[in-house]
Amino acid sequence: MSQRIVIDPVTRIEGHAKITIYLDDVGQVTDARFHVTEFRGFEKFCEGRPLWEMPGITARICGICPVSHLLASAKAGDRILAVTIPPAAVKLRRLMNLAQIIQSHALSFFHLSAPDLLLGMESDPQTRNIFGLMAANPDLARGGIRLRQFGQEIIEQLGGRKIHPAWAVPGGVREPLSEEGRTHIRDRIPEVRTTALNALEQFKQLLQTHEREAQTFGNFPSLFMGLVTPDGLWEHYDGYLRFVDSAGNIVADRLDPARYQEFIGEAVESDSYLKSPYYRPLGYPDQNDHCRLDSGIYRVGPLARLNICTQIGTPLADQELREFRDRGHGTVTSSFFYHYARLIEILGAIEKIEQTIDDPDLLSTHLRADAGINQRSGVGVSEAPRGTLFHHYQVDENGLMQKVNLVIATGQNNLAMNRTVAQIARHFIHGSDIPEGMLNRVEAGIRAFDPCLSCSTHAAGQMPLHVQLVGADGTLLNETWRD
Amino acid sequence: MAVKTLTIDDRLVSAREEETVLDAAREAGIHIPTLCYLEGVSEVGACRLCLVEVAGSSKLQPACVTKVAEGMEIQTNTDRLQNYRRIIVEMLFAEGNHVCSVCVANGNCELQDLAIEMGMDHVRLEYQFPDRQVDLSHDRFGMDHNRCVLCTRCVRVCDELEGVHTWDMAGRGSQSHVITDLNQPWGTSQTCTSCGKCVEACPTGAIFHQGSSVGEMVHDRARIEFIATARQKQQW
């Protein structure tokens, strides 16, 4: 008799998901699956909307990384207008994306994952959260909150609001930075840099106590994908796509993101609203075909970005990057290191903001290239906090959307997340009597990826953890609920 | 020129004989909400937001077309009127697809302002979610029927100020919609002079400048008033 354990909902992630763990008749984990349970259908209902409204609409895909969608959408619009946007607009968009990376990474680390890391995987689930952290370690919590606030404030300074600004548009951006805004941002840099450095220090200490997690939290070979500059440096807004393998070999490089369909395919599984993108040249890693299990899996996001770039391009972050690679032995394959990579990216983003904040272009009023519909199709790409984001639009001659395809960062980690939950479950779970802390580890494995499920399903947990006893024929034999 | 004296909201107000209650109230600084009313073109009394109570009459009267009369006693803002007005605004929100968050007129919309004014924090009526189209065929302007409240301001400015009558209403009842010429894409209209007055007249984000992104569309009503005065009174 086999069993199925459903973790429902997966909590402290940005979205609605469940995890099912399958046990065989002796209580050994045979498989585990990660399911996303929301779907909103942007790809369909955006059809018929004007191109110029798309940044504003697609920002609503996600409240965590609206800026990523805003930028990818505006960039797809740039292509359709066939314009080169003003240099000041590029700098301003970059500034906002850096702010976005900071606020989202801060949220992932401090608000969502730090409770596991600092309070313990097995700590009381009632207090294992940001509010518990606020009580247990107020300084750290406050630092994290203020770090996120820093990112949000930059977005607000530029876009007029913290969430869902409609500031980037096809052809450029709507408003420059104000002098007051610049001063405010500049003044806060020292504080947030300190917060980021402290957090890095603290995380490095945690690595000592979380060796088992580092080993088992999605630690497997795969490809990594992300944008790099033409020189191979860390990139978040433009550039080319690069794939590297676990050994650090560049599998594909200088790929034009507009040709994403040539190397990224999307598969559908019946048990999730989240599609499973795969690296097309290597094929879909069919679950039934173990020899192909590793083939097309790739990971995106902070870990991938740090694995594919030569360096970040700012002094402190580059120093941290070297240490990161030492600790991870070259190309880092453990998904637990996503947290680490995230903190390094925060630091790098702060440094890059510092480098650019005094650029006079940020106050420029030449921000927008006006043009009509000059191409019927356009792909916009950006590095969202969670990885590479593609917006692919086809429009009619007047600029009404005819077809929309969105390939979202989190989705591209779907195969990896499935492997991760299976790996953790096999390692930590034995028999049907499972301590809560063990199940929390399975969830924590997911949290490492910081999945943004609003995004991934262009959509959008609850209810108890429940265990279902499932017969060999798939019928439900018994069901127990645990609070 | 005969002058009439009347009371509006218990205030004594004087007005010229040919003025409407709305004119008199506005001159006295008393706000009466409107939607289909547009300074410079004829009144149609269709939106019913400006209904006021007139002492001695059981029927509510639209301020925009009701002429002042000596000794008239008007109440513009009773609970009953406010309640009716809120339902009217709710009706409009339920009827079309008014998604403020992603509308080009977000922040610059008379419908949105009315909702705020009426304290409408939610809509009790059933949303219809009609399947309506967007027309971007015109070089300079766009029309999103989802956001149209059928106030006919565009129809009237086009007919009365520009004189080409490109716009009109077609269909009936809940199937009513505005059209250009023979219900053809705006860009193919032979009558349209691309003057843009309909764009400025539109109270919502239904008619907009091409290329407007979310929250970016601002209507310039003053331009309509200016043109109306110039055309009708030869005053610039």
Added chain:
Amino acid sequence: MDLSELLEIAEQERQSQKALQIRCCVAAGCLSSNALAVKTGLEQAVTEAGLTDTVQVSGVGCMRLCCQGPLVQIDTSAELEHSEILYEKVAPDQVSAIVATLQSQTPANTPTTLQQGDLTQPFFTQQRTIVLENSGKIDPERIEAYIAAEGYQALYHTLYEMKPTDVINAITHSGLRGRGGGGYPTGLKWATVAKATAERKYVICNADEGDPGAFMDRSVLESDPHRVLEGMAIAAYAIGSTQGYIYVRAEYPLAISRLQIAIRQAQRLKLLGSQVFDSPFDFRIDIRIGAGAYVCGEETALMASIEGKRGVPSPRPPYPAERGLWGFPTLINNVETFANIAPIIRHGADWFASIGTEKSKGTKVFALAGKIRNTGLIEVPMGTSLRQIVEEMGGGVPDGGSAKAVQTGGPSGGCIPASAFDTPVDYESLTQLGSMMGSGGMIVMDQTTSMVDVAHYFMEFCRDESCGKCIPCRVGTMQLHQLLTKIREGQATDVDMELLKELCDMVKHTSLCGLGQSAPNPVLSTLRHFEDEYRTLIDKP
């Protein structure tokens, strides 16, 4: 044309009457039951029997008992008032049997295949015909027949013996009120338009009878069109108009064609056109045909439609009496109102005022339909009780059922429960019951009819017929319809009921025209008298 010529035509017409009249109803109801074949069959049979010298077959207007059509009446006397035999549901193959009865000289001896109607039943005997006095008796396509029935004498009388103010005074004193539904005093309306100074004025006859279940006006137009023309001409003289319009709905092709014929005939005899009766009075009437829009029964919408525009109402004031068609003062009355004018002039205002109740004078024509034995047209004095109409004249509900309610006033009206059947039918009483006189549709409902369904039905009607101009009506009728659907399907809650009531109140008080203002009435009246039927659906477990 002068009076003597008119009287001569009448005399000639009477002289040419044959001893035996076979009148075959060729109004729309009977026509749809093959009455035309019956009529031609009768003509043929009479010819074949060699009776053309003594027997005249004529097509006449509505004989009122529509459910039994086609109806054929045999009249052995030359007296129009006195007819003797009524055959019901006559089939074309029965014509020779009818003619055979004439030959046997004992027409009362009915062969068994023929269904003979009872002319002494209350349906007929309790009627008092003013508007329908010629209906079913004269050939509507022959102006001579109308003239023979004293037609156009009233017009002559007004033109030569009355000043316009005398006419208005007469109408005012008669107490006639608008038969279109509102019940506005006709004399007052005429006086207002008469007082207006303008270079042009118009008279409009509203023949856009749109209320479902109402067919009185159609019948009048099909049966006696000249009566309406004469009434309009008298009105035009009284208010100082030279141009009239009849706005007829396109769904009434027979009425349109008979009106066209009537106008042509009247013009030929100079009873319409320039210098009517050789007087200085000019009056021309044109027909305007609707195109399927109920809202055009509303006077401002109707005028827009006459102007060739979308039939969209405008706010009143200004009323048509001040600013109507093309901005000129306009008198609008409905068919039945105009049909009452000539008799009032002929018989005097006092005569008319002696009929009916204190505030509602004269008679009212009702179209009786629904779950009732005798469906058809009735004309009764104002003040007749509903019980008398339903139970006595209508013969009650067939198949042993019992009447639950009567719906009057169409989509603007309401349902009157059987418990209130003793109410005298007049404008005020019906309004007090939450219904209204309306144009005269009267639909009987029995126990099998759900009142929530009825409210839902009328709301669907109003939703579909809303012109869309004002928000409360356009959206309100749709929302109300959805709420009623929800209630009907047992999906509604108390919250929905509250919303239903609130919306009804709001739509009623804020809509621009009568359509919207009265659209909630069927809901309100069923809620008032039959709330238990709603409650049963709400409280459903």
Added chain:
Amino acid sequence: MTTRQQIRSTKGVSLKHPSGDKRFQILDATMKRHQYQQDALIEILHKAQELFGYLENDLLLYVAHSLKLPPSRVYGVATFYHLFSLAPKGIHRCVVCTGTACYVKGAAALLAAVEQSAQIHAGETTADNQLSLSIARCLGACGIAPAVVFDGTVCGHQTPELVGDRLKEYLGKEQ
């Protein structure tokens, strides 16, 4: 010919329709009888529909130019009134009266029967163009309720069976 070209081609002095279709001559005569008065628009649309079966854009534009009316106004009027159709109708017409008297006497069942056997809803035409189904708001034939109009002939006291038999004649033809 597109609408755009159509407008240009009718801009000339002569308003004669270029197609030479005889029906336009009849329509011209009707308009002439109305002295090309703009307020006769509805009458002229009635005539146009009678001649052509329905009002296509080309026809509406022709009427607009002849009466010197804005095209949007003509289109607006044509779509306001239920009796005007901008799409072709089927060979046979079936109109179910849903007036109150008919409603009380079971019009809903009649309509359902027609919809069922013709597999179309009110306002639609069958794919083989044999039948157009519509509803009327009251034919004023309440005395013989429930009534159905088949190809212009009003038939009273209808039942679903009677209606079904009649429709078999219409729909059976192509089988």
Added chain:
Amino acid sequence: MARIKFATVWLGGCSGCHMSFLDLDEWLFDLAAQVDFVYSPFMDVKEYPEGVDIVLVEGAIANEDHLDMIRKVRARSRLLISFGDCAVTGNVTALRNSLGSAEPVLQRCYIEAADLHAQIPTEPGIVPPLLDRVTPVHTVVPVDVYLPGCPPPADRIRAALEPLLTGNMPHLEGQQIKFG
């Protein structure tokens, strides 16, 4: 006085409202001092508890899980706040409604736009079926307070919560009830 039991729930929406809640930044410390957080996507409590005093509900009702959840939330909460435009109006989440049913969006995403295993996800008990029509929260359960905005800015959230902490009902007006 017992401490206020405070919850937040996320249904069909983008989480922007929850993010805006986090934008309360350091005021969260003040809030935490006055309430007990008993349920939230930020927390590991899997079952919505009984006896919740105040709950913020983000998102529209878009699938069957939402339907079950909101009924449970209503039954177990004293004061339910419709939190943000999706909850209050359906907003962007409801944009698919004009397509008539859920079918077209599913078809587009999982059949047309799939390269492999094209199928509409249906795993019973795991993937909740989408409702054909996305609806605001108050069409399913009674709502006590409406807090519109896409998302409601943090100061608006604070204006709604502060009176509640002292036992008063909030009264939002003017720009505080602006949609979008």
